[in-house]
Amino acid sequence: MERSCFDGVNVEVERLFIGAGCNRVLNNVSWGPSGLVAFGAQNAVGVFCPKSAQILTTLPGHKAVVNCTQWLPSSKDAYKVQHAVKHYLLSGSADGVIMLWEFHTIERKWRHVLQIPEIHKRSVTCFTGIMLSGNIGIFASTSSDGSIALWEIVLPIGINDECKISCLQSLSVGLKPVVALSLAKLPDDEENIVLATGGLDNKIHLYCGGHKGKFVHSCELKAHMDWIRSLDFSLPICLDGGKKSLLLVSSSQDKTIRIWKLSLRGSSSYSEVPYRKEDIGLTSFIEGPLFLAGNMSYQVSLESLLVGHEDWVYSVMWQPPLSATSNGVECYQPLSILSASMDKTMMIWKPEKITGIWVNIVTVGELSHSALGFYGGHWAPDGESILAHGYGGSFYLWKNVGLDCENWKPHKVPSGHFAAVCDIAWSKSGEYVLSVSNDQTTRVFSTWRDELSLGTRVPWHEIARPQVHGHDINCVTIIKGAGNHKFVSGAEEKVARVFEAPLSFLKTLNHAVFQKSSFENPQDVKILGANMSALGLSQKPIYAQAVSEASNRVKEEVLDSLETIPDAMPVVLKEPPVEEQLAWHTLWPESHKLYGHGNELFSLCCDHEGKLVASSCKAQSVAVAEIWLWEVGSWKAVGRLQSHSLTVTKIEFSHDDSFLLAVSRDRQFSVFAIEKSGDEISHRLITKQEAHKRIIWACSWNPFCHQFATGSRDKTVKIWGVNNSTSSSVKQITSLPNFKESVTVLSWLGRDRSSNTGILAVGMDDGLIELWNVSGGVNPWLPFNTVVALRFDPYLCHVSTVHRLAWSSDDAGDSKTMQLASCGGDHCVRVFEVRLN
Template identity: 30%
Template sequence: MNEILETIFIAGGCAQRPNVLDWCPNTNYIAYAISRDIALVDTDQTDNGYKILETAAGHQAEITCLKFSVPFLHDHTTETTTSSSMLVTGDSKGQLCLWKINTDSRQRISLFKTVCITADLPLTMARCYFWEVENHEGVILASHFDTLSFVRSTSHAGKESEIVLKPLIFTPAYILSFDLLHIASKVLLLAVGLSSGCVKVFYSDQQCTGGFIHGISLDQQRGAWIRDLAFRGPTHDFPGVLPGDSTEFYLASASDNLIRIWRFCQVSEEHVNNSHDGDEMTIRQLLIAINTSECQLTLKVTLDSILSGHDEWVHSLRWHPNALRLISSSMDKNVIIWEPTDNNKQNDSLWYPQARVGDVGGEAAGYYDALFSPDGSKILYHSFFGALFMWELQNDVMSPINCPVGGHFGPVTDLCWESRGRYVISVSLDKTARICAPLANKSSFAEIARPLIHGHALNCVWCTTSVIVAGGEEKIFRVFSAPVNFYQNMERVCGTTLEQNATTYYAATQPELGLSNKAILADSALVSEELNGNNESSASSKTGPPDEEELSTKTLFPEVHKLYGHAFEVFAVAINQKGSVLATACKSRRTCRHQLTVTQIAFSPDDQFLLSVSRDRTWALYKCSSESATNFTLLVKTDKHSSGHSRIIWTCSWTHDSLFFATGSRDKVLNIWSTSSIEEGKVHKKDSYEAPDSITAVDIAHSFYGAGDCYLIASGMDDGRIILLKWMSQTQIQTPNFSHIKTLDRHEAFSGTISRIRFRQKEANKDHTGSGETRSQFEFASCSSTNIVKIHRLIMFN
């Protein structure tokens, strides 16, 4: 028997901070930070469009900065075509990781080395520059508070080593941004933006042998934080430059809501001497005299322009790879592309907003990083709520591109499949619920709807085909009904026809000062206007998944009920298989059967039993009355000695035949319990498995695994790993054993605590291969505290 495990879907929103999104010029991959992980996005439109290929885990804390390596090129317009690149990331505990990106490898991103810059101090920015890419020789820069640290990476005889250089300290100011430029073939120019409103420029030789020497200070508005800096290199290098060719290069700096463009150009020694002659009053020139062992030159710095177009803080500045254009993003919900009236800059010209994109109104809270694609044909930026946006530039005309990449921007607490596995819904502490479903071509999943967008942080969820029950940091559960436009989207985008309930709700809206989604009736004036008004932005006129604007405004579910009864914050929910009985639990000190909070509830597939597990290290089993589906009587109540666990019981799950159930605990033990003696009021432990870490989530597949009474079990752990097990329930064997199938490491699974695992509720797809083998497929979804949702597929050949 052979097994193949593949990841078919990954969702996660970009981190809520700047400097965590970048586009690789070599491999054309997009990388962004999701909590502790790195998401690698495929931009190849010939292969099912944009999607997250994989995530990489190497940090133990939140990633605070991310950037692809910048090779030292003598001509900034030179395009690289190598299939590999380097990526540097830093986290909130001072750890710096260098990653290798390789398109030719099955694992496209792998950890190359780890460098400790500081001890438990957050890194604000990190950059890496290589003058010999193949040998990984270059310099790594990282800033934390008032210190800019340098690590020189060298390679000798195939051995990698690091040399820590003398840091730059800017007390009492804080370092907010920096950028490095390679000029004149032998000189490194470093610009550092400070919280004091000053930009300090340093220089060094290419090998950084003498450290960085201060060249000049560019004072701006006092107290205006320099949030980003970006160099644009000269079109020609200085040595051997032809007459008439430009050696000018630029530095863009963002301070509060203003952008300053500084122009650098090489001047001769004669020009410097003449600038001091005569008695006329002139403006003092800003000059940088660079003197290294291999190069001597003088640069003149002038303030070229001050750009005013944003109303809030500017967080990001990036230059176009070919043209003289600058892109900026701000918390005012605008992204602007700037260019001079004379693009050749042969004469002084004014800069103006060539294009502007963004939002007007709505829930958006502004944008962080904005950048051009490596060929300059697209722009990419991300919002405060973790979504990615993309536009295409063609002949100065901009058109939006649907980039269905993103997800939750807070810890994901729970998820649930629809009763027949046609979609999965997840909830998070980011106060949103998101529905993902397989696309019509079955190539991947995509987000189809966002039933909730704000209110309370959500702890638990359960759903049927047309009803969602969600609970958060409040004392009530809210019930939502699927509107008509959800059924239409499922059929249009996914090719799936759902059984509609007798609803008259077409959609829902979010009141400005309310938490309850308000229903829009199918015969309302708003619906008639949308259906008959030839609205080009209507979701029905598009063929792909809904974009971010549609998801946040047009895919809400109307709230139809509020369920009261709990005195504390709700925590767990479950619905029986018929969808007729709802069980809920809340955080509390004491219940009728448990002393502490009930952590999870599970109905048996035959709806005869209800299982609850608790923080008090016990579990309880109830039986449904034959007279009423809402009456349950206690069958078995364990204590701290008979429960089989010595720590908190986090999770439980039933087998599909209702003969066994599993419990998982912080004590690293997975217990299997048999209900064969349930008529006698007894449940005995059938088997136990000791995991390498605390068990926080468990689920059992909805069909047998292979031949015989073999069950497939997925167990998620506190460290983010997932263990796949098969368990034989043969009664003639006294001590049946678990068999290990596969362990998903932190790269394949998660880097943080797994919140929930759910197998897809459908029969295992079985077909015959050309070699006569039978192939079965099992799919399961999982989520974690690191803001990520993944769907895996296990293929078994026998």
């Protein structure tokens, strides 16, 4: 929460919700012993709580896409620092930068500790780390520049101590980069550490070194036939008569998983070397090479080959250690491995009790439109939950709810877009936020109330995915006025598409907002949902009669295989949906296509009566840059407004719908008078002015009178007034002080009509948001008073360009609490609560 005060009024802002998807890269997710999951969300590090299924924060600082994260201590080392108040998180990005973050488990606060000196020249791709003691650890990082860096980290003990990180060693691996790492302490050896690496040469390389570095290449393991994607060491395990061995699990794009055993042979002599090249008999393949560590030698052998996945295996991980005693001081390694694959499944592997043969005992997965599967799988610290992240930027969580036997059920996780979010709009009554993105989806986010949440903070969830499209979606507007919920979206095609809420969504919305009805006559809606077409470019309605016939037909038919894609079956959701339900069963039917524009759609808006929709597209000439007016209902084109020579970037109706404002890349704005007489719509250009020195990205009308604000790349915001007597002249009233970054979006909220007081929300190119109090100028020609009310803390804001800001209501009235939604290039949708005291 953040507070500020102006003119005796206290302004408080609290972030209610973050919706964001996971970057679609390997090694991007880390589940720490604090119970929190860290992941990369564009240039930010996102953190979510699996218990509440809410994203808690995004950590700003990286200037490039975040590729990998790693908790210190990890879940594997949690028993060494059980009562640690502070946990640490590493994050690496595509520009070679590594950052360290501190999380205070009691205060629940985050702090940026330091940025590690740049060793890597290119993208950081993988982390691994172990704690040597309660406050000293070693971690390794690898990069696409063909290097591996080994670091020592000293965590603070005292209150005034700071973290210290030093580079112990940098290893060069040549032209074929390493993409998988794992570190472990050797059994019965307190001095030496083993580092396993794997990558594009299809081999596993083992390095040995001490606590202060000096790692040397000891041996290589050849067995996989394709790139090695994941490696993970177990804790030492007693397998052979009490002798401790170390197990290494590896996965590859050859669709197999291999388990390797490092067992102590005894003291080594310099004459004892790994098998020679000419010694290629059967014995060498069974026993494997010798691994030398100081004066000790270890035999490396292939313990098991696991075959079951049908596609690349991107991730393997040992189950985190479990407490062997009540106080948790001693831990043991469960013999359980989690694998995740591009075949859309995760598997849990365990050895049979009698034979010791490793078998697959659990398989979970998803059915989706996507042809690609999981990038990674992760254990919860207690081993009772498993998490996957997939191609669609989505998370999947299964919990073991069985008592006597394993029974894994899907559970709710945070969700959101996995590409830039271009536009958002509030529903007519403010029940939900609709967002569109370059990830080719439209999503609905809403609070989900139940009896238990009454009187408490109500969590937000994604409750529907109305549109899954074949093109990047650029803009959206919700149709206001009476009737069913409708919206119009525009994508990188020349067509605007109209969607109408089906009965399944209306009933789901009633459960979500916990009220009797959000629609007068839901029984009048005959369409239950929608089905995706073969090419993914249109969504066909599903009628009630068709659903009953389909259910009868399915009972008679038997599906040939899992590859058969079933028809969507619209369902009324009584609890927040999981990813598979969102992807399949929450589509809205498409009712109309609006043809006319010559290029891809760029901006849309609807008037306040719900009778007209205006649209614009990308343009480089006057003819293409025209604004089209569409009549809601008949969806006929009733006007083509010409004024600008380049793309019209934003259009908005005044609050009495008498004017239409347009701003453009040509640095000018236009004001059109819109007149409605019966079924006839007429329009005329009132004025066209060059308002800024650079592209005008944003505009917003004052809810109380004919005044509007414009914002530009020239870092300025100007306020203008339309002369009500003549309606033919526009004059600049005032200008806000110059901002530090380009202004990309504006949204004006009315507070007090008598004094013409309001709040202007300003979003900028660097992701920051400011609130400005604007008042006075009851007559449009009188001076205006402007003062900054609040600058949002960077931890609350976006880390890339803010694309849209939207208040849940244009006029706050007597309410002291308002909600502000935002979206940006960082893949995030955010909802804030703004309070005035």
